[in-house]
Amino acid sequence: MGGNKKNCTIVIEGGTLLSMVDGEEPLHDARVVISGDRITEVSVSDNNFLPETNEIISATDTIILPGLINTHCHSPMTLFRGMADDLPLKTWLYDHIFPAEAKYLNPDTVYWASLLACVEMIASGTTTCIDGYFFADEIVKALHKAGMRALVAQGVIDFPAPGVPDPKKNLDVASAFLGRWIHFSDRIIPGIFCHSPLTCSDKTLLKAQEISTRFNLPLQTHLSETDEEVTEIKQKTSMRPVFYLDELGLLKSNLIAAHAVYLTEEEIDLLAKREVNIAHCPESNMKLGSGIAAVAQMLEKDITVGIGTDGCASNNNLDLFLEMDTTAKLAKVTNLDPTIIDARAVLAMATIGGAKVIGLENGIGTIEPGKKADIIIVDTHSPHMTPMYNPYSQLVYSATGGDVRDVIINGNIVYRDRGFTDLDSAEIMDEVTRLCRHVIVRPALA
Amino acid sequence: MGGNKKNCTIVIEGGTLLSMVDGEEPLHDARVVISGDRITEVSVSDNNFLPETNEIISATDTIILPGLINTHCHSPMTLFRGMADDLPLKTWLYDHIFPAEAKYLNPDTVYWASLLACVEMIASGTTTCIDGYFFADEIVKALHKAGMRALVAQGVIDFPAPGVPDPKKNLDVASAFLGRWIHFSDRIIPGIFCHSPLTCSDKTLLKAQEISTRFNLPLQTHLSETDEEVTEIKQKTSMRPVFYLDELGLLKSNLIAAHAVYLTEEEIDLLAKREVNIAHCPESNMKLGSGIAAVAQMLEKDITVGIGTDGCASNNNLDLFLEMDTTAKLAKVTNLDPTIIDARAVLAMATIGGAKVIGLENGIGTIEPGKKADIIIVDTHSPHMTPMYNPYSQLVYSATGGDVRDVIINGNIVYRDRGFTDLDSAEIMDEVTRLCRHVIVRPALA
Numbered sequence: 001m002g003g004n005k006k007n008c009t010i011v012i013e014g015g016t017l018l019s020m021v022d023g024e025e026p027l028h029d030a031r032v033v034i035s036g037d038r039i040t041e042v043s044v045s046d047n048n049f050l051p052e053t054n055e056i057i058s059a060t061d062t063i064i065l066p067g068l069i070n071t072h073c074h075s076p077m078t079l080f081r082g083m084a085d086d087l088p089l090k091t092w093l094y095d096h097i098f099p100a101e102a103k104y105l106n107p108d109t110v111y112w113a114s115l116l117a118c119v120e121m122i123a124s125g126t127t128t129c130i131d132g133y134f135f136a137d138e139i140v141k142a143l144h145k146a147g148m149r150a151l152v153a154q155g156v157i158d159f160p161a162p163g164v165p166d167p168k169k170n171l172d173v174a175s176a177f178l179g180r181w182i183h184f185s186d187r188i189i190p191g192i193f194c195h196s197p198l199t200c201s202d203k204t205l206l207k208a209q210e211i212s213t214r215f216n217l218p219l220q221t222h223l224s225e226t227d228e229e230v231t232e233i234k235q236k237t238s239m240r241p242v243f244y245l246d247e248l249g250l251l252k253s254n255l256i257a258a259h260a261v262y263l264t265e266e267e268i269d270l271l272a273k274r275e276v277n278i279a280h281c282p283e284s285n286m287k288l289g290s291g292i293a294a295v296a297q298m299l300e301k302d303i304t305v306g307i308g309t310d311g312c313a314s315n316n317n318l319d320l321f322l323e324m325d326t327t328a329k330l331a332k333v334t335n336l337d338p339t340i341i342d343a344r345a346v347l348a349m350a351t352i353g354g355a356k357v358i359g360l361e362n363g364i365g366t367i368e369p370g371k372k373a374d375i376i377i378v379d380t381h382s383p384h385m386t387p388m389y390n391p392y393s394q395l396v397y398s399a400t401g402g403d404v405r406d407v408i409i410n411g412n413i414v415y416r417d418r419g420f421t422d423l424d425s426a427e428i429m430d431e432v433t434r435l436c437r438h439v440i441v442r443p444a445l446a
Numbered sequence: 447m448g449g450n451k452k453n454c455t456i457v458i459e460g461g462t463l464l465s466m467v468d469g470e471e472p473l474h475d476a477r478v479v480i481s482g483d484r485i486t487e488v489s490v491s492d493n494n495f496l497p498e499t500n501e502i503i504s505a506t507d508t509i510i511l512p513g514l515i516n517t518h519c520h521s522p523m524t525l526f527r528g529m530a531d532d533l534p535l536k537t538w539l540y541d542h543i544f545p546a547e548a549k550y551l552n553p554d555t556v557y558w559a560s561l562l563a564c565v566e567m568i569a570s571g572t573t574t575c576i577d578g579y580f581f582a583d584e585i586v587k588a589l590h591k592a593g594m595r596a597l598v599a600q601g602v603i604d605f606p607a608p609g610v611p612d613p614k615k616n617l618d619v620a621s622a623f624l625g626r627w628i629h630f631s632d633r634i635i636p637g638i639f640c641h642s643p644l645t646c647s648d649k650t651l652l653k654a655q656e657i658s659t660r661f662n663l664p665l666q667t668h669l670s671e672t673d674e675e676v677t678e679i680k681q682k683t684s685m686r687p688v689f690y691l692d693e694l695g696l697l698k699s700n701l702i703a704a705h706a707v708y709l710t711e712e713e714i715d716l717l718a719k720r721e722v723n724i725a726h727c728p729e730s731n732m733k734l735g736s737g738i739a740a741v742a743q744m745l746e747k748d749i750t751v752g753i754g755t756d757g758c759a760s761n762n763n764l765d766l767f768l769e770m771d772t773t774a775k776l777a778k779v780t781n782l783d784p785t786i787i788d789a790r791a792v793l794a795m796a797t798i799g800g801a802k803v804i805g806l807e808n809g810i811g812t813i814e815p816g817k818k819a820d821i822i823i824v825d826t827h828s829p830h831m832t833p834m835y836n837p838y839s840q841l842v843y844s845a846t847g848g849d850v851r852d853v854i855i856n857g858n859i860v861y862r863d864r865g866f867t868d869l870d871s872a873e874i875m876d877e878v879t880r881l882c883r884h885v886i887v888r889p890a891l892a
Contacts, residue, residue, distance in 0.1 A: 007715070078833075085843065244488035289786070317844045338532060384570070384764070386878055386879060397528065400846045436835075442890040
């Protein structure tokens with residue numbers, strides 16, 4: 001298991017370091033020393049003195065940065081990548097996704113599809129992910145095996161759900177899930193993911209927040225992803241979703257709200273006041289035709305905003321480099337202002353911003369001594385990364401996840417020279433392909 | 447030179463073929479036979495009979511499709527990739543791009559920067575590009591050396607310009623350029639690129655169209671990229687830009703208008719009636735905060751629309767796979783309709799649509815016997831391309847240019863197993879890096 005290897009001291013030597021510490025400039029020809037699971041030194045490379053080490057990673061012609069943090073993902077949905085695209089939202093959800101979930105999700109498919117998500121995420125520079133779905137035990141097993149850091153939440157919905165046939169027991173299932181995994185690993189945080197204020201009753205929402213608060217854990221929910229959802233909540237509660245959740249007492253600093261597309265200024269203000277965290281998923285919102293979140297306005301009001309890919313059925317990949325590019329560009333065109341959310345700001349959202357969303361800003365999200373060693377190294381010796389004037393620009397506007405060369409999580413090298421040190425990605429792809437061949441009827445190819 | 451190798455018969459064997467011929471379904475386990483510069487056979491693979499050949503390309507676990515066509519690019523601007531991002535449009539243009547162009551463009555920088563664009567485009571699956579810039583002779587030399595197919599246009603602007611210090615001579619320079627290259631190669635079409643109806647006088651525009659028509663060549667211009675530009679043209683001419691150009695007699699089926707962001711419905715109707723071709727550049731329009739072109743509406747009115755990356759200073763890469771993804775997603779969110787511009791439609795824009803824009807739809811843009819062999823092969827054996835339900839979805843929503851494995855242009859294999867058969871990409875990157883180190887002052891890194 002990737003996460004259980006004996007840690008050894010690693011020295012990363014050369015390359016341009018973006019520590020993502022506030023106010024710090026890029027450090028050229030950098031050295032990063034890792035001991036065990038921690039960063040112990042960040043300095044300029046010195047040929048005359050090299051610390052004793054078993055592992056030197058030469059990082060010439062690279063950018064060294066904190067591992068990216070995906071703040072909204074449903075890992076097992078790799079299973080449904082490209083299965084039903086370009087359809088009306090309700091057709092997509094009710095005629096394709098929900099039936100497919102009901103029919104094909106089981107511990108086996110969830111485990112392998114989650115592992116597929118892991119190899120995709122790691123190979124594109126994501127070291128931490130915030131996940132929420134069903135059969136969450138299997139997601140934990142997969143993400144832990146892959147050596148990733150994660151908040152993995154058990155999905156809660158007031159309907160019969162995959163692995164939770166009786167909705168009356170949905171919170172018992174979630175509670176038991178928390179109990180099983182809370183002391184399991186320093187890389188895995190368990191949690192609860194309430195599907196939405198529309199599909200969970202007020203009682204369910206309240207209880208989920210109660211349990212989460214008792215365990216001192218984050219709570220996730222989808223929030224105001226579509227206009228229609230807002231309308232239905234207003235019909236049901238006579239309130240807009242954010243005010244409804246506030247009345248329930250749900251809006252706390254442990255809440256992670258995904259999407260947050262349809263918000264009034266008052267709702268944004270209230271989210272800011274309550275220190276609610278937002279997972280911004282621009283590509284999913286675009287592809288499903290949902291709408292455009294006012295992310296620049298949220299950042300202005302000091303709301304903590306991370307970036308998420310959402311699941312593979314609505315994106316259709318888990319590449320945070322592409323999501324960063326879209327985050328910046330979509331904000332610029334929406335505001336008709338090219339200065340909004342510059343490259344460094346968007347990289348901050350995907351690193352230290354994501355760390356804050358998950359409540360781990362003291363442990364990860366920047367490269368500085370004392371922090372956990374979650375570090376990625378991006379190859380810059382390629383045509384689309386040449387020439388190099390500004391490393392932030394290059395990462396956000398020119399790079400893709402395919403440029404990631406090495407990935408270190410918790411002091412372990414899980415990906416080196418574009419190959420996995422422990423995971424067998426070919427086996428994982430084969431297994432998912434095999435599972436899909438057997439269980440899913442291919443739609444007609446138009 | 448990549449384009450001058452002796453052509454030999456090539457057989458592509460296996461893989462899923464997307465011919466992009468109207469009404470044709472994906473062909474699994476396909477065979478494509480190439481003789482000289484032409485496709486001679488498209489069929490299902492047959493192990494019992496293999497044509498005599500020197501070159502078999504095994505295409506198992508790939509998608510075979512027509513080479514992508516970039517309908518709006520300024521290749522030499524790779525030189526300025528990431529030099530000045532996230533700035534107000536006028537600051538960007540007048541304080542950074544124009545001065546840099548004036549100071550650093552010369553035949554040497556344009557040649558090498560264009561070659562850099564070529565290796566980037568080829569490695570990401572672009573086989574044909576529509577280019578317009580200054581020192582266009584050097585762009586021709588670079589694109590021809592790289593083995594690419596291209597419409598290369600000499601830039602025309604009524605101000606002193608790089609290589610054209612006297613604007614009075616701008617059309618003489620362009621005419622001479624056409625004369626030099628029109629019979630040079632069956633892969634290169636020369637042309638004129640009028641910078642915009644604002645920076646070119648009515649006389650210049652008219653004369654440029656006269657010359658283009660006389661040579662039977664396409665004419666390019668930027669059109670209504672920003673709201674401000676429209677306002678200024680209205681002030682100058684009392685007409686909106688499309689009506690102004692129509693009054694001049696510029697709107698013909700040889701006109702390629704890039705951007706076309708700010709159009710009224712009447713203007714769209716007129717462009718449709720005049721059979722003007724549009725180069726849609728969504729990522730550039732987003733990054734510069736310009737606006738969102740009504741591309742779905744243009745397609746509905748049967749306007750020929752291709753996709754372009756624009757130059758690297760405003761994107762910042764030349765990856766048409768990313769541009770396809772953005773084209774589809776931006777149209778969906780703008781119209782709040784996930785069914786608008788489906789994956790196949792966007793792939794059609796980037797292939798046969800681009801071919802129509804350039805007037806080469808009888809020669810390229812689909813894979814069928816008799817057409818020129820411009821073919822790319824995309825590797826699907828990777829985590830983010832697994833599982834595979836719908837190859838169109840996978841290419842548009844999951845892939846990046848980095849998934850391209852092989853590229854054939856005009857029957858020549860220019861890129862194989864992710865390596866160039868003829869170009870030395872390391873030398874090109876080194877040369878551009880060297881030129882940039884010497885000539886461009888790096889901006890402060892924030």
